[in-house]
Amino acid sequence: MSTDQTPRSTASWQAADAAHFLHPFTDFKSLAQKGSRIITRADGIYLWDSEGRKLLDAMSGLWCVNVGYGQQALVDAAARQMRELPFYNAFFQTATPPAIELAELLATVTPAGFQHVFFTGSGSEGNDTVVRMVRRYWDILGQPGRQVIISRNNAYHGSTMAGASLGGMSGMHAQGGLPIPNIVHIEQPYWVAHGQGMSRDAFGLKAAGWLEDKILAMGADKVAAFIGEPIQGAGGVIIPPATYWPEIQRICDKHGILLVSDEVICGFGRTGHWFGCETLGFKPDLMTFAKGVTSGYIPLGGVMVGERIARVLIERGGEFEHGYTYSGHPVACAVALANVRLIQQLDLVGHVHDDVGPYLAEGFASLRDHPLVGDAETCGLMGAILLVKDRARLTPFDAAVGDGGGIGMVCRGHCFSNGLVMRAVGNRMIIAPPLVITRAQIDEMMALIRRCLDLTLADARREGWL
Ligand code: PXG
Numbered sequence: 477m478s479t480d481q482t483p484r485s486t487a488s489w490q491a492a493d494a495a496h497f498l499h500p501f502t503d504f505k506s507l508a509q510k511g512s513r514i515i516t517r518a519d520g521i522y523l524w525d526s527e528g529r530k531l532l533d534a535m536s537g538l539w540c541v542n543v544g545y546g547q548q549a550l551v552d553a554a555a556r557q558m559r560e561l562p563f564y565n566a567f568f569q570t571a572t573p574p575a576i577e578l579a580e581l582l583a584t585v586t587p588a589g590f591q592h593v594f595f596t597g598s599g600s601e602g603n604d605t606v607v608r609m610v611r612r613y614w615d616i617l618g619q620p621g622r623q624v625i626i627s628r629n630n631a632y633h634g635s636t637m638a639g640a641s642l643g644g645m646s647g648m649h650a651q652g653g654l655p656i657p658n659i660v661h662i663e664q665p666y667w668v669a670h671g672q673g674m675s676r677d678a679f680g681l682k683a684a685g686w687l688e689d690k691i692l693a694m695g696a697d698k699v700a701a702f703i704g705e706p707i708q709g710a711g712g713v714i715i716p717p718a719t720y721w722p723e724i725q726r727i728c729d730k731h732g733i734l735l736v737s738d739e740v741i742c743g744f745g746r747t748g749h750w751f752g753c754e755t756l757g758f759k760p761d762l763m764t765f766a767k768g769v770t771s772g773y774i775p776l777g778g779v780m781v782g783e784r785i786a787r788v789l790i791e792r793g794g795e796f797e798h799g800y801t802y803s804g805h806p807v808a809c810a811v812a813l814a815n816v817r818l819i820q821q822l823d824l825v826g827h828v829h830d831d832v833g834p835y836l837a838e839g840f841a842s843l844r845d846h847p848l849v850g851d852a853e854t855c856g857l858m859g860a861i862l863l864v865k866d867r868a869r870l871t872p873f874d875a876a877v878g879d880g881g882g883i884g885m886v887c888r889g890h891c892f893s894n895g896l897v898m899r900a901v902g903n904r905m906i907i908a909p910p911l912v913i914t915r916a917q918i919d920e921m922m923a924l925i926r927r928c929l930d931l932t933l934a935d936a937r938r939e940g941w942l
Contacts, residue, residue, distance in 0.1 A: 486526040489514045500635070513892070518545035521910045521917055523897065532921055533897045534907040539709055539741045540772030543818050544912040550773045553814035557807045566595070566804040575804030578813050582780065585750050585816060587759065592786040595778040595804040599740035599766030600634025602777040603703075606762055607638045607659075608798050610701040610734050613785050616793050622700040623658040626690055630664045632710035633703065633738055633764075642703055644711075660694065662686040664708065665716035668851065668862060668870060680717030688727045701734035701762075706752030709741035709908070712901035713860035715853055716756070725758040734785070736762045740777070744768030745819055745911050747856035748829035755855065761785055771815045776808035824911040828856045835915050839922040846926070848933050857913070861905040861925070863887065863932070865942055872903055877941045886935055890928040898925065 490511035514526035523531045564572050579593045596602045614622035633642035640648045641655030671679030691699050708714040728735040737760035742752025749755045766777030833856045840852040840859050850864030863883045865871045878886040884900030891898045899906045936942050
């Protein structure tokens, strides 16, 4: 159905889409030639497209639909708030009840030491806020020279100027004059690419050591903060060795540098704790969030501000000249309140930690004997399968196999054709299903994954890619 209730064909949607809609991160010309897949409805962990085909959404939309689709409590919260007060701002000494209550609730579900929140409309805006806030913090403390923010290669922190600068995606930096000044990068803690030959734990310490090297190279008195995703999501679900984050914490503490956890993907139960930093074992000063805070039902993001920073901003800072029209949007906050309460009521964090997280880990472990699989690992409900040519040496496939998109895109094509949404990042196939997924649905997903791996293997044998 179109929004005016007139039935419309897939071809008609695709033509209008190609004529008018510039999609994010898209080669516009090639998409216009192929035509978009039109998703029309969803329920639970499933999507349906305009041809009526059902897909198991193993990516939670875009890492966000934590409570699954079709949760009436969120719909009702939005409708109620839209009737009562669809918008008012939080600028000129005003506030709305949903924003206040959400701030209060977030202080209870976040780790100890977080009592304050700054709301934004997205994760990217959250990270822009982080950049301005950490520099402001050091300025107020009389150390304006602390400007440098250290991030990592292959990180993703959003698509605004600051978000894309913090990110470590070379393709993004090549467009639009990025990164902005005083943002520098170190190598990511990806054992397959940078640690083979060492134990994972030894590699974790080595990779954290790259932070100290960079701090010393820049001069510790120039460095404001380090930012990282507890587990890199868009970079391919790169799960760092257990030694990594505690060592990063030690190094930041030693040099007095602020530690920022970008929880946009890892937050709100994804890793089996409320926040990824709790799973990975560190205590950040700031946490960026978005996505799972509303399960994607409506846009909302923000930054949890630890007391070390909040006290300085509040007691000594004067006006912080930063904010968005939609900071604390009442409808978005009302939906977030319903969403966070639902996560609590359904105990989704416990469900991931004690039940479906370990069950998914078993399922992934069983993939390791597949001829294409070099590694298969999970953390909570995030998982990655490394596709390789040679399992013993983890030799990658030629990057141009298939139609030039690489082995991951070949596998992803089979996923779509077989009713499964799984994402390909280079040669890593990744999943992050809704947290409401059941064991039986994990069985169904694993069977689909195995079938798609078999079909990809058959292609590789037939085409001589092995
Ligand atoms: N930080 C992290 C860790 C993210 O994953 C953002 C910030 C930016 O959030 P907004 O709400 O501004 O998009 C993200 C977003 C992918 C993909 O391909 C991942 C994201 C966005 C788009 C695509 O995996 N993550």
